[in-house]
Amino acid sequence: MMAFRGFGGFATSGLIAAAILWSFATADVELSRLMSAGPRIADFLGRMFPPDPTVMAEIKKGSAETLRIAILGSLGAVVLSVPFGILASETMVSSAVFRSIRTLLAFIRAIPLILVAMLMVGAVGLGPLPGIIAVAFHATGMLAKFYAEAIDGVSRAPIAALESAGAGPLVRLRYAIWPQMAPVVARDTIFRFELNLRESLILGIVGAGGIGFYIQTYVRSFQYDKAASVTIAVFVMVIAIEAINVALRRRFA
Amino acid sequence: MSTAIQIDDLSFAHTGADVPALERVSLNIPTGESVALLGPSGAGKTTLLALLDGRLFGWCGQISILGAPLDPDHPPMCARRPDTGFVFQEFALVERSAVLRNVLNGRLGRMSPLRALMGSPTKHDLEIARTALADCGIADLANRRVDSLSGGQRQRVAIARCLAQEPRLVLADEPVSNLDPARAGEILALLTGAAQARGATALFASHQPDLARRFAQRIIGIRCGRIAFDVPTSELNEDATAELYREVEPIPGIGLRAVS
Ligand SMILES: Nc1ncnc2c1ncn2[C@@H]1O[C@H](COP(=O)(O)OP(=O)(O)O)[C@@H](O)[C@H]1O
Ligand SMILES: [Mg+2]
Numbered sequence: 023m024m025a026f027r028g029f030g031g032f033a034t035s036g037l038i039a040a041a042i043l044w045s046f047a048t049a050d051v052e053l054s055r056l057m058s059a060g061p062r063i064a065d066f067l068g069r070m071f072p073p074d075p076t077v078m079a080e081i082k083k084g085s086a087e088t089l090r091i092a093i094l095g096s097l098g099a100v101v102l103s104v105p106f107g108i109l110a111s112e113t114m115v116s117s118a119v120f121r122s123i124r125t126l127l128a129f130i131r132a133i134p135l136i137l138v139a140m141l142m143v144g145a146v147g148l149g150p151l152p153g154i155i156a157v158a159f160h161a162t163g164m165l166a167k168f169y170a171e172a173i174d175g176v177s178r179a180p181i182a183a184l185e186s187a188g189a190g191p192l193v194r195l196r197y198a199i200w201p202q203m204a205p206v207v208a209r210d211t212i213f214r215f216e217l218n219l220r221e222s223l224i225l226g227i228v229g230a231g232g233i234g235f236y237i238q239t240y241v242r243s244f245q246y247d248k249a250a251s252v253t254i255a256v257f258v259m260v261i262a263i264e265a266i267n268v269a270l271r272r273r274f275a
Numbered sequence: 276m277s278t279a280i281q282i283d284d285l286s287f288a289h290t291g292a293d294v295p296a297l298e299r300v301s302l303n304i305p306t307g308e309s310v311a312l313l314g315p316s317g318a319g320k321t322t323l324l325a326l327l328d329g330r331l332f333g334w335c336g337q338i339s340i341l342g343a344p345l346d347p348d349h350p351p352m353c354a355r356r357p358d359t360g361f362v363f364q365e366f367a368l369v370e371r372s373a374v375l376r377n378v379l380n381g382r383l384g385r386m387s388p389l390r391a392l393m394g395s396p397t398k399h400d401l402e403i404a405r406t407a408l409a410d411c412g413i414a415d416l417a418n419r420r421v422d423s424l425s426g427g428q429r430q431r432v433a434i435a436r437c438l439a440q441e442p443r444l445v446l447a448d449e450p451v452s453n454l455d456p457a458r459a460g461e462i463l464a465l466l467t468g469a470a471q472a473r474g475a476t477a478l479f480a481s482h483q484p485d486l487a488r489r490f491a492q493r494i495i496g497i498r499c500g501r502i503a504f505d506v507p508t509s510e511l512n513e514d515a516t517a518e519l520y521r522e523v524e525p526i527p528g529i530g531l532r533a534v535s
Contacts, residue, residue, distance in 0.1 A: 190353055
């Protein structure tokens with residue numbers, strides 16, 4: 023047993039070492055470039071200063087679009103997550119149904135948002151629409167799972183009581199399950215909205231709308247001072263989201 | 276006289292349990308009777324009542340409720356269920372909902388599914404719910420949330436919900452086990468009185484012989500899943516009751532091994 027574990031440990035260390043060596047050997051990173059990366063980054067940051075404050079209009083426009091994408095994307099995710107959450111819950115459907123829906127949701131969660139956004143830009147063109155669709159799709163993977171867990175987490179006795187009184191499955195959902203799960207659903211939905219807002223900040227980089235679009239445009243056209251202003255704006259938004267989130271959490275606790 | 280509950284040779288084991296919870300139970304309860312199911316904890320009272328309510332499956336034997344047979348493998352049709360009312364041992368109320376909402380939940384099976392889903396009870400439904408609240412002495416609590424109530428108040432809400440259902444058969448699982456003796460008597464009087472006033476049959480589980488004696492016309496003793504006795508209340512004798520509550524004899528050897 024010990025010998026096996028010793029061998030296993032040795033094999034694991036060997037694999038990790040091999041992976042690192044392979045990456046170095048094939049990444050095309052010359053030592054000289056690596057050495058000069060530090061000064062170059064410093065230079066780059068230097069050229070970002072002072073941030074150019076004349077891009078306020080673009081920042082406002084981009085932030086508003088990001089907010090719209092997050093709101094409409096979240097709305098889409100909620101609309102999709104209600105049926106998928108029901109179909110993924112043990113309480114509401116047979117095991118064949120909830121198992122396959124849960125697998126599907128796990129696949130959806132495994133696809134990164136930025137990848138979905140790129141595909142959607144290809145499918146429906148540039149602008150906020152692909153961003154909204156991508157956020158709705160991506161967020162459903164998590165939100166439907168949360169909703170299903172909220173349904174399954176409620177106490178069973180009141181459901182049995184309504185069943186005994188002759189209420190059908192949807193009526194039981196509405197009067198025995200929903201009142202119990204409502205606070206959990208509110209909390210999870212706000213949590214997911216916060217993630218959506220955070221994640222949609224960068225969607226513009228692949229052309230799916232929002233403030234990320236300006237960062238990409240300014241970096242590509244070497245207007246680093248303007249890119250800096252937009253980056254600061256993103257930073258401020260992330261902090262604001264976090265602050266609102268903390269406040270909401272206090273309110274719900 | 277018609278029969279409310281007819282049970283022939285009923286046996287049942289919970290999934291995963293190695294001993295049956297009920298063994299070869301047969302009994303017959305005519306319409307309008309108030310019957311107590313007396314037995315120690317673990318005797319099988321909850322199991323028997325849940326079976327009669329159509330919530331447990333995979334039993335053997337025959338059960339007929341209010342003249343219609345129960346299917347051993349499927350729940351009864353929704354349309355039949357409101358006729359059997361159940362008062363749950365742990366109340367089974369929706370804690371975050373108001374008292375009136377919980378009592379109206381008892382009406383859900385009496386409404387059309389659409390009306391139930393839309394949440395628009397008729398005047399009649401509301402009137403029945405309010406009457407049930409008043410009968411249980413909790414009219415003033417109608418708008419309170421259940422999670423702000425005491426145990427005794429919850430017990431009354433649970434009974435009000437059952438009465439609002441207008442059942443022809445009331446199954447009550449230890450409806451007074453959480454109450455002090457004075458309250459317990461009051462609640463059982465309420466439950467059996469309401470059943471009798473409506474011409475309904477009542478079967479309630481209890482582990483308190485004196486309460487069973489006061490409020491039932493007939494007492495069925497149950498022990499280790501078997502019927503130990505089934506007598507009119509006047510014929511209940513102390514020996515039979517004492518026998519019912521005698522400790523289950525340990526299987527020889529097991530106790531010794533546990534100590535060593
Ligand atoms: N869900 C269950 N799974 C397995 N065994 C159970 C379950 N519910 C009850 N039992 C067993 O069935 C027997 C009867 O229990 P119950 O009907 O609850 O008795 P009572 O209501 O008289 O106290 C007990 O031995 C109990 O342990
Ligand atoms: Mg019990």
